[in-house]
Amino acid sequence: MTGEQWRVWGARVAVVVAGVVVAVALTKLWSFANADDPDVVEQGAIARTASSACATMREKVAASAVAATQPVGRRVGGINAQNDAVSELIATMQSLGSERLEADQPAAQWVEDWQRLVTARDAYARSLKSGKPKPMELPTIDGKTLVQRLNNVGVNCRVPLLLLAP
Known part of the structure; x- marks a missing residue:
């Protein structure tokens, strides 16, 4: 060649x-x-529903805010009303159906994490009502705080600060 x-x-x-x-x-x-990005909600219908339900929840949480200087009964009532607002968010998301939520991996976990927040707040309210208040403890899951998991899934729904300091 x-x-x-x-x-x-x-x-x-x-x-x-x-x-x-x-x-x-x-x-x-x-x-x-x-x-599917396992860290981000990608389905538009889920994200839109979450954003709308979250806006409603934020309004109700703000309307139910009670100052820490109020009597215990009133504070517990405020915490319970705020928990009810979060529970409505959870119910709205669950109305999409478990199949749809499971199809977009973090969506079902995100809804579960909101329930974890309600559980932690409820435990705090019970301890407050009993006269032996314990600090509210939020779980850490897979090395991430509950707030990180709730705020970082690509949904326009950050945890209101009022929910973190009852």
């Missing part, structure tokens, strides 16, 4: 290799684009 033939053969090999590289890259991009 002459030098010219080697160059032609080398150019053909380079074109084939480049084509294979491009094909593999496009295949990887396609699979990435169609994969």
Whole structure:
């Protein structure tokens, strides 16, 4: 083979290799684009429902706020009313159906995490009512605080600060 033939053969090999590289890259991009991100709610219907229900919950939580200087009975009533507002958010999300929530991985966990917040607040309210208040303890799950898990799923629904300091 002459030098010219080697160059032609080398150019053909380079074109084939480049084509294979491009094909593999496009295949990887396609699979990435169609994969469910386990950390972010991606279904529009779920995100819209969550945003709407969350706005309602925030309004009700703010309307039920009771100062820490109020009598214990009134404070417990405020905590319970705020928990009811969060429970309405949970019920609204569950009305979408477990299949739909499970199909977008963090959605079901997100709803579960709101229930965990209600459980922690309820335990605090009971301890307050008993006259032996204990600090509210929020769980850590998979190395993340409950608030991190609730706030970082790509849904327009941050935990109101009023829920964290009853």
